[in-house]
Amino acid sequence: MSVSIAVLDDYQQVAPAMADWSGQLPGSSVTCFDRHIADEDELVAALAPFEVIVAMRERTPFPRTVLERLPKLRLLVTTGMRNASFDLAAAADLGITVCGTRAHSPGTSELTWALILGLLRDVGAADARMRAGGWQSTIAQDLDGEVLGVVGLGRLGGRVATIGAAFGMDVVAWSPNLTHERAAEHGARLVSKEELFAGAKVVTVHMVLSDRSRGLIGAPELAAMREDAYLVNTSRFPILDAEALRAALTTGSRPAGVALDVYDTEPLPAGHWLRTAPRTLLSPHMGYVTEKTYRIFYADAVEDIAAFLTDPTAPVRPLTGQYT
Structure with missing residues (x-):
């Protein structure tokens, strides 16, 4: 047939x-x-x-x-x-x-670390400067000894947490139903949402999109982040409050950088504001x-x-x- x-x-x-x-x-x-x-x-x-x-x-x-x-x-x-x-x-x-x-499943967690390292090492901008004839002009950030905050410690978040521990990071995690025992299985400590956003050098998002998680990260969470902190989202874009993120990037000073692999409209339209947003590292939903x-x-x-x-x-x- x-x-x-x-x-x-x-x-x-x-x-x-x-x-x-x-x-x-x-x-x-x-x-x-x-x-x-x-x-x-x-x-x-x-x-x-x-x-x-x-x-x-x-x-x-x-x-x-x-x-x-x-x-x-x-x-x-x-x-x-x-x-x-x-x-x-x-x-x-x-x-x-x-x-x-x-x-x-490992592909997305691997890309998460490519984005984290790309942000903290300024890889994309450094490559562009090299091709334009330049050389060193920035100082990279470190991972060892810093705090990794994992929002959502499921299958993918757990892999990201384990790798973070291998980099020598202090791994903390939060999600609505996360337990101390589950966090410990991945070498992480369960903390409150407020503590995670206020203390982490890198916040990485691994939540499933639902009514509860939509807009989970908004203006209060972004404002609470350290000025030298970075945010990475390889899950679903609507977990972030789009307008809060736009305001934080265009008028604020924190987070220091944002890496995204997911967007509200895909493929991302040519004139979308994120294509010219400062302090961003963008990949075209290629985690998987x-x-x-x-x-x-x-x-x-x-x-x-x-x-x-x-x-x-x-x-x-x-x-x-x-x-x-």
């Missing part, structure tokens, strides 16, 4: 090489879109012919208003096992099967964009499709999580 498959947001044009599409899905046609389609009408028109859609994480939302206009769609696959931009209730109502893939991760994502997606074609009632990896 063959189907028509759309692979979305293949920015790097690598999806065909990352899995055995033709071998496991003989006769099926695979069309890869390397350009993000933000307009809903344009998206529906582009996807109307397809029976299967493979989405890369939450790059393209699928609310009810889109799903209802795709009558041919039978299977919707997301990379990863949770996708807050999928309306699972609508998919169920419309008889669309939704499933996910495994992932390779590694070769090992992509090979797992796409191989599992192919496996999901093949299993669905064999038995449409039993997807390999039913998706978990709710639309928000």
